[in-house]
Amino acid sequence: MTPTGADDDGGILTDPMRTKGTAFTAEERREHGLLGLLPHTVTTLDEQVGRCWGEVHRQATDIQRYVYLRGLQDRNEHLFYSVLAADVPTALPLVYTPTVAEGCRRFSALWRRPRGLYLAWPDREHLAEMLRNRPHREVDVIVVTDGQRILGIGDQGVGGMGIPVGKLSLYTLIGGIDPARTLPILLDVGTDNADLLDDPFYLGWRQRRIDDEEYFAFVEDFVAAVEDEMPDVLLQWEDFATPHAAPILARYRDRLLTFNDDIQGTAAVALGALQGATDVAGTRLADQQVVMLGAGSAGIGVLEMVRQEMVDQGLTDSQARARCWVVDVRGLLTTDRDDLSDDQRAFAHDPADVADWGLDGPAQLGDVVEHVTVGVLLGLSTAQGAFTEEIVRTMAAKVDRPIVFPLSNPTANAEARPADLDAWTGGRALIATGSPFPPLHRDDGDDVSVAQCNNVYIFPAVGLAVTAARATRVTDAMMRAAARALGDASPALADSRAPLLPAWGEVRDVADDIALAVARQAVADGVAPRASDDDLRGRIAATRWTPGY
Numbered sequence: 001m002t003p004t005g006a007d008d009d010g011g012i013l014t015d016p017m018r019t020k021g022t023a024f025t026a027e028e029r030r031e032h033g034l035l036g037l038l039p040h041t042v043t044t045l046d047e048q049v050g051r052c053w054g055e056v057h058r059q060a061t062d063i064q065r066y067v068y069l070r071g072l073q074d075r076n077e078h079l080f081y082s083v084l085a086a087d088v089p090t091a092l093p094l095v096y097t098p099t100v101a102e103g104c105r106r107f108s109a110l111w112r113r114p115r116g117l118y119l120a121w122p123d124r125e126h127l128a129e130m131l132r133n134r135p136h137r138e139v140d141v142i143v144v145t146d147g148q149r150i151l152g153i154g155d156q157g158v159g160g161m162g163i164p165v166g167k168l169s170l171y172t173l174i175g176g177i178d179p180a181r182t183l184p185i186l187l188d189v190g191t192d193n194a195d196l197l198d199d200p201f202y203l204g205w206r207q208r209r210i211d212d213e214e215y216f217a218f219v220e221d222f223v224a225a226v227e228d229e230m231p232d233v234l235l236q237w238e239d240f241a242t243p244h245a246a247p248i249l250a251r252y253r254d255r256l257l258t259f260n261d262d263i264q265g266t267a268a269v270a271l272g273a274l275q276g277a278t279d280v281a282g283t284r285l286a287d288q289q290v291v292m293l294g295a296g297s298a299g300i301g302v303l304e305m306v307r308q309e310m311v312d313q314g315l316t317d318s319q320a321r322a323r324c325w326v327v328d329v330r331g332l333l334t335t336d337r338d339d340l341s342d343d344q345r346a347f348a349h350d351p352a353d354v355a356d357w358g359l360d361g362p363a364q365l366g367d368v369v370e371h372v373t374v375g376v377l378l379g380l381s382t383a384q385g386a387f388t389e390e391i392v393r394t395m396a397a398k399v400d401r402p403i404v405f406p407l408s409n410p411t412a413n414a415e416a417r418p419a420d421l422d423a424w425t426g427g428r429a430l431i432a433t434g435s436p437f438p439p440l441h442r443d444d445g446d447d448v449s450v451a452q453c454n455n456v457y458i459f460p461a462v463g464l465a466v467t468a469a470r471a472t473r474v475t476d477a478m479m480r481a482a483a484r485a486l487g488d489a490s491p492a493l494a495d496s497r498a499p500l501l502p503a504w505g506e507v508r509d510v511a512d513d514i515a516l517a518v519a520r521q522a523v524a525d526g527v528a529p530r531a532s533d534d535d536l537r538g539r540i541a542a543t544r545w546t547p548g549y
């Protein structure tokens with residue numbers, strides 16, 4: 001509906017980027033022809049925020065809170081971001097993991113309004129036209145998924161769109177990217193989820209996924225169309241299945257401004273958290289045996305950065321690899337397996353390394369923990385409860401401060417619950433999780449927060465950095481710089497009882513610090529124009545969008 005007042009400016013009341021809702025003043029109501037279209041009382045933004053939080057809390061379930069907040073985002077973006085900013089720790093689990101998983105599962109049933117672009121395979125001849133139909137001309141950041149591996153809940157088809165939408169709202173909340181300059185994209189290439197194919201209300205292209213030859217050709221056409229339409233945009237790949245994620249990154253990382261969040265963002269946050277953890281443990285990463293449960297793109301991506309860090313700390317490449325152990329659904333990665341990709345094979349052990357363990361079949365996680373003095377146990381496996389009491393107690397019997405990160409999302413997929421890890425290790429475990437968990441209770445009555453080791457600490461800051469610095473590529477060194485800057489901000493460095501990662505209340509300031517480190521590295525790597533630290537700081541501040549009328 002367009003108001004028809006004397007100075008009608010084309011629907012300011014219903015434009016989510018410009019509306020103030022009940023906060024339009026009496027003068028503004030007259031000026032824009034809104035008189036009579038709103039209830040009499042003029043409210044402040046703070047009052048609106050209070051009213052909205054009241055509504056959020058009155059909802060019966062988290063998925064209802066998610067639906068309410070998504071609706072608010074579609075109605076009034078300034079108010080939506082003001083609401084999130086007013087209570088980040090409460091808001092984050094509602095717009096992101098774990099609730100967003102349910103939002104993706106029920107995407108078709110919950111459909112309200114369009115947001116972003118749906119690029120479906122049957123429309124592949126019209127990619128350029130579809131990109132030109134984007135709601136906002138100038139775009140700084142795209143998050144794209146094909147919905148095949150959404151968090152740890154598998155193929156959600158078109159419902160995967162919940163993830164780009166959620167991630168981009170955090171680009172704005174934490175990284176200060178103008179919401180009108182963000183674009184969520186869903187590549188709809190079908191789904192292999194039988195429930196969705198049978199669902200009469202499924203809104204995506206109701207076919208099985210296309211084959212790999214067609215798939216990679218479609219992705220190439222998509223990238224080419226993005227290059228034509230938005231040559232400077234940051235293109236973030238999100239929640240692609242492992243067989244597609246690494247090849248896509250390898251193909252495009254030197255061609256445009258792009259990164260894979262699950263591979264590189266996860267690696268950077270994990271390394272940042274490990275910096276605090278090893279400091280508290282009084283060791284170096286290079287002195288640890290590191291076990292990764294899960295050999296998907298996330299697990300291998302993290303280990304690759306762990307390997308680089310160990311080499312930086314003085315190990316040779318082969319010494320570093322020898323300290324990394326990867327266990328997947330079949331067992332330990334060993335060089336005699338014929339089901340490994342090149343990325344996985346790079347972390348496979350010689351079967352001779354485990355020959356004297358006396359095993360009948362492949363070594364499992366329990367075997368590795370029994371025969372190796374494991375200091376760091378990481379989980380990116382989607383396997384709920386895989387860090388069992390026996391495994392954790394065995395590990396904790398050999399090291400003073402076991403570092404245990406169950407990183408799979410959403411909450412139900414976590415490899416262990418922090419309270420259990422804490423109990424099994426007598427409070428010695430240094431813990432970080434992928435999704436939020438309640439704080440740990442201490443005997444002295446204190447509650448200690450559990451760090452949420454999630455790539456949300458990284459991607460908004462990287463987006464802010466490349467936008468501010470006008471970078472043209474995302475280099476490995478830039479992701480390492482992000483990890484170091486995050487690690488430097490670990491509260492555990494100053495207080496060994498504190499969480500391994502900064503509190504959500506500080507996350508925007510930390511994002512500024514990470515962005516400066518990343519931008520500086522972009523300049524050093526020659527992928528951004530020369531600029532002094534002061535220039536970069538100024539540009540980061542100028543890029544930052546904050547909500548308000």
Ligand SMILES: NC(=O)C1=CN([C@@H]2O[C@H](COP(=O)(O)OP(=O)(O)OC[C@H]3O[C@@H](n4cnc5c(N)ncnc54)[C@H](O)[C@@H]3O)[C@@H](O)[C@H]2O)C=CC1
Nearest residue numbers: 151152242294295296297298328329381383409434454455
């Ligand atoms: N905390 C964070 O920031 C992030 C967390 N993740 C989480 O990581 C998880 C994995 O993601 P991807 O690597 O893309 O998935 P993926 O499905 O490609 O890989 C899963 C891996 O775990 C292994 N696995 C599955 N069940 C297992 C079991 N019972 N025992 C041992 N290994 C098992 C599989 O063999 C495979 O190697 C997801 O839950 C995702 O939400 C991913 C990115 C970021």
Ligand SMILES: CC(=O)C(=O)O
Nearest residue numbers: 151239262409454455
């Ligand atoms: C956090 C994230 O990117 C994931 O679980 O896939």
Ligand SMILES: [Mg+2]
Nearest residue numbers: 151238239262
């Ligand atoms: Mg992801």
